[in-house]
Amino acid sequence: MQMSIETQTREASPVSTDPVLTLDGITKTFPGVKALDQVSLELYPGQVTALVGENGAGKSTIVKTLTGIYQPDEGTIRVAGEDVHFATAQDASAAGITAIHQETVLFDELTVAENIFIGHAPKGRFGMIDWSEMRRRAREILDRIDADLDPDMPLRDLGIASKHLVAIARALSVDARVVIMDEPTAALSHKEIEELYELVERLKAEGRAILFISHKFDEIFRIADRFTVFRDGKHVGAGLISEITEADLVRLMVGRDVDQIFPKREHKLDGEVLQVVGYSHPTEFDSIGFTLRKGEILGFYGLVGAGRSEVMQSLFGITKPSKGVVKIDGDIKVIRSPADAVDNGIVYVPEDRGKQGAVIGLPIFQNITLPSLSQTSRAGFLRMSEEFALAREYTERLDLRAASLDQDVGNLSGGNQQKVVIAKWLATKPKVIILDEPTKGIDIGSKAAVHAFMAELAAQGLAVIMVSSEIPEVMGMSDRVIVMREGLIAAELEGDDLTPETLVRHAAGIGEEDQ
Amino acid sequence: MMAFLKSREAILGGAILVLLALIASRFPGFIAPANLARVFTDTSPLLLLALGQTVVILTRCIDLSVAANLALTGMVCAMLNAAMPGVPVIVILAIAVGLGAIMGAFNGILVWKLAIPPIVVTLGTMTIYRGIIFLISNGEWVNAHEMSAAFTGFPRASILGLPVLAWFAIVLAALFILMIARTPLGRSFYAVGGNPHAAVYTGIDVGRTQFWAFVISGALAGLTGYLWVARYAVAYVDIAGGFELEVVAACVIGGISIAGGAGTILGTILGALFLGIVKNALPVVDISPFWQMAISGAAIITAVAFNARSAKAKGRIILRRAQAQGAQA
Numbered sequence: 074m075q076m077s078i079e080t081q082t083r084e085a086s087p088v089s090t091d092p093v094l095t096l097d098g099i100t101k102t103f104p105g106v107k108a109l110d111q112v113s114l115e116l117y118p119g120q121v122t123a124l125v126g127e128n129g130a131g132k133s134t135i136v137k138t139l140t141g142i143y144q145p146d147e148g149t150i151r152v153a154g155e156d157v158h159f160a161t162a163q164d165a166s167a168a169g170i171t172a173i174h175q176e177t178v179l180f181d182e183l184t185v186a187e188n189i190f191i192g193h194a195p196k197g198r199f200g201m202i203d204w205s206e207m208r209r210r211a212r213e214i215l216d217r218i219d220a221d222l223d224p225d226m227p228l229r230d231l232g233i234a235s236k237h238l239v240a241i242a243r244a245l246s247v248d249a250r251v252v253i254m255d256e257p258t259a260a261l262s263h264k265e266i267e268e269l270y271e272l273v274e275r276l277k278a279e280g281r282a283i284l285f286i287s288h289k290f291d292e293i294f295r296i297a298d299r300f301t302v303f304r305d306g307k308h309v310g311a312g313l314i315s316e317i318t319e320a321d322l323v324r325l326m327v328g329r330d331v332d333q334i335f336p337k338r339e340h341k342l343d344g345e346v347l348q349v350v351g352y353s354h355p356t357e358f359d360s361i362g363f364t365l366r367k368g369e370i371l372g373f374y375g376l377v378g379a380g381r382s383e384v385m386q387s388l389f390g391i392t393k394p395s396k397g398v399v400k401i402d403g404d405i406k407v408i409r410s411p412a413d414a415v416d417n418g419i420v421y422v423p424e425d426r427g428k429q430g431a432v433i434g435l436p437i438f439q440n441i442t443l444p445s446l447s448q449t450s451r452a453g454f455l456r457m458s459e460e461f462a463l464a465r466e467y468t469e470r471l472d473l474r475a476a477s478l479d480q481d482v483g484n485l486s487g488g489n490q491q492k493v494v495i496a497k498w499l500a501t502k503p504k505v506i507i508l509d510e511p512t513k514g515i516d517i518g519s520k521a522a523v524h525a526f527m528a529e530l531a532a533q534g535l536a537v538i539m540v541s542s543e544i545p546e547v548m549g550m551s552d553r554v555i556v557m558r559e560g561l562i563a564a565e566l567e568g569d570d571l572t573p574e575t576l577v578r579h580a581a582g583i584g585e586e587d588q
Numbered sequence: 589m590m591a592f593l594k595s596r597e598a599i600l601g602g603a604i605l606v607l608l609a610l611i612a613s614r615f616p617g618f619i620a621p622a623n624l625a626r627v628f629t630d631t632s633p634l635l636l637l638a639l640g641q642t643v644v645i646l647t648r649c650i651d652l653s654v655a656a657n658l659a660l661t662g663m664v665c666a667m668l669n670a671a672m673p674g675v676p677v678i679v680i681l682a683i684a685v686g687l688g689a690i691m692g693a694f695n696g697i698l699v700w701k702l703a704i705p706p707i708v709v710t711l712g713t714m715t716i717y718r719g720i721i722f723l724i725s726n727g728e729w730v731n732a733h734e735m736s737a738a739f740t741g742f743p744r745a746s747i748l749g750l751p752v753l754a755w756f757a758i759v760l761a762a763l764f765i766l767m768i769a770r771t772p773l774g775r776s777f778y779a780v781g782g783n784p785h786a787a788v789y790t791g792i793d794v795g796r797t798q799f800w801a802f803v804i805s806g807a808l809a810g811l812t813g814y815l816w817v818a819r820y821a822v823a824y825v826d827i828a829g830g831f832e833l834e835v836v837a838a839c840v841i842g843g844i845s846i847a848g849g850a851g852t853i854l855g856t857i858l859g860a861l862f863l864g865i866v867k868n869a870l871p872v873v874d875i876s877p878f879w880q881m882a883i884s885g886a887a888i889i890t891a892v893a894f895n896a897r898s899a900k901a902k903g904r905i906i907l908r909r910a911q912a913q914g915a916q917a
Binding site for chain 1: 766
């Protein structure tokens with residue numbers, strides 16, 4: 074089956090048709106960052122175009138531009154040769170463009186049929202929804218994609234794969250000319266992925282243009298006809314899949330001029346502070362083992378969903394591992410709650426600052442002292458002067474710029490909020506600090522400050538674990554890198570083995586024989 | 589100083605002064621110290637319950653069972669006094685606080701361990717507690733003549749010219765200001781309501797913190813239950829019916845964000861005083877008490893609209909700074 078699809082793919086792709094959708098010179102700027110810079114993209118009927126790029130390359134921005142959520146600052150969008158302007162998501166949908174997202178955007182409490190037809194339900198007399206017609210047409214579309222789903226079933230009872238099918242059925246119900254699939258296989262099992270591939274073939278056969286966003290090279294080479302590569306918001310290449318090798322595609326994706334300068338670090342590694350052995354979780358990760366030394370920065374690289382954050386959350390006591398041992402300074406420790414972790418000298422700076430980091434509404438100093446209240450109180454009462462002293466000490470070390478420590482954290486920029494969260498943890502005097510995507514979504518200036526600070530922490534003998542999806546950051550900051558893929562450690566890289574290419578290969582699971 | 593003048597509390601304080609001035613212009617006697625003391629005493633039960641409710645709302649919960657808790661505790665105290673007139677008031681006080689705290693803990697356990705939305709939990713317990721009053725009293729009243737003089741006299745006893753009831757409100761308000769501002773528990777109420785996810789990462793147990801908020805609210809409701817029944821010298825099933833909404837209103841007018849994590853005890857005190865003054869002044873200036881509800885309602889909406897507006901203005905400041913910093917980078 075696999076072979077036949079592959080040969081079919083290559084043969085069935087007509088090379089010289091007109092694109093159904095053309096993006097030309099699209100630029101989109103956000104405060105402080107150019108997300109898209111003069112990019113172009115062409116999608117052809119009956120063909121799958123893979124959009125390849127690192128995190129932050131501008132893939133999500135282009136999807137949002139195509140679906141009318143963002144309006145480009147410059148450039149043109151042409152559908153079937155005509156210039157169009159998508160002011161709203163409805164405009165894009167009316168033009169026949171539909172997207173199937175990583176996390177499906179559907180309504181859990183509605184039925185399959187309602188989800189398929191929401192917004193354009195068949196109407197009967199008096200403008201009421203014609204339920205029998207809606208069910209009949211839902212059945213028809215579901216049959217067309219061989220989806221064995223009951224139109225009356227509530228969506229919440231379905232698994233992710235079935236939800237994808239509903240999303241695809243929805244795309245067909247509006248007769249979409251262009252179907253955007255944003256990492257559709259990220260959360261699917263092997264069998265479900267096979268079924269999705271077959272469905273993609275069917276959509277191709279119906280003459281629809283497909284934009285397929287994926288980090289997995291095996292699937293790109295299996296189902297795509299064309300590729301387009303973005304890097305740092307720029308278009309860096311496009312062509313036919315049959316005319317490029319995996320190695321070249323990787324090079325196109327990561328090859329860059331190093332435009333960020335990382336702090337020079339003197340490598341003074343001391344004894345082991347953290348040892349993790351056979352750490353496992355029933356569904357998220359398995360057999361994770363690594364060691365961490367004082368003064369070391371250990372990078373954790375992998376695709377989104379590889380299980381990196383899950384391992385860290387477990388080390389921090391938020392989720393329970395099913396087995397495995399954590400040793401701190403050689404002693405076995407059992408960490409049942411975040412409070413245990415903090416007591417044992419492990420702190421975790423989560424990825425989503427807004428949601429998991431700062432407490433908006435509390436002033437800076439109170440955010441910083443939140444995990445250290447026992448330190449700053451006497452006889453059960455907090456001592457304001459000690460709270461201020463502690464907060465001042467760490468904000469100065471982090472070069473946090475704020476009018477006053479009394480200021481609400483909500484008034485600070487993203488970079489400074491990040492510093493508050495880091496200061497909060499440093500004030501607990503930890504041994505191991507876990508930084509999850511420490512520079513995600515902050516401007517370049519603040520990034521450099523966070524990097525410099527990370528280097529300083531390591532120099533002071535703290536052991537740092539840095540979870541990052543940005544290759545330059547992983548390359549520039551880490552002494553050693555652990556690459557995770559699908560819940561397992563795929564590789565541990567250091568020295569000459571640590572290159573952008575090896576990182577991507579191990580993270581994406583590209584076979585050894587290709588090297 | 590400027591920051592304080594612009595704060596919700598200062599504006600609400602100003603509104604109260606304007607209100608008093610308006611009333612005084614028609615009825616100067618209202619602002620005589622003795623009358624103001626009477627108004628304060630009358631507002632004390634509302635203030636006591638609002639203190640507990642504030643803590644609950646700060647943690648993103650709500651306690652609708654406070655008035656039923658008050659009525660049940662009040663009935664138990666009254667029946668105890670009627671059956672055993674010899675039990676000293678201090679024991680009755682302890683029983684009232686303890687019983688109230690147990691009822692609060694029941695709410696708290698359901699919210700913490702079963703993760704039922706607080707509005708549902710307390711709507712249910714509100715009805716349950718009222719039902720229990722009927723069961724234990726058979727729907728009968730406990731009247732003044734069945735209560736001992738010590739029992740009914742305690743809240744009215746005067747210390748330095750103010751009745752004990754008012755002193756309870758003053759002392760507890762002061763304790764709450766201290767507790768909220770200066771203890772780890774007080775801080776964790778804000779953290780849990782302001783950002784529950786962040787609180788978890790900080791090692792704060794969100795459910796346990798909410799549990800304690802309910803216990804505090806329940807204990808205050810229990811205490812107020814005795815004081816209420818003794819002051820009015822009567823206990824029956826429906827006392828303080830609907831009072832929970834007035835309590836929530838006092839908090840909201842005082843600037844406690846219903847979304848949790850924002851507001852001050854001073855705000856709650858002013859919110860309760862505002863409602864208390866409106867309630868006491870209207871009959872004096874010869875406006876129908878029905879207007880009281882309209883005025884309270886208008887005050888709630890004004891307060892919420894005001895809070896929403898000030899939050900919005902803040903948002904714009906964030907953007908400007910972010911942009912300025914983006915430009916620097």
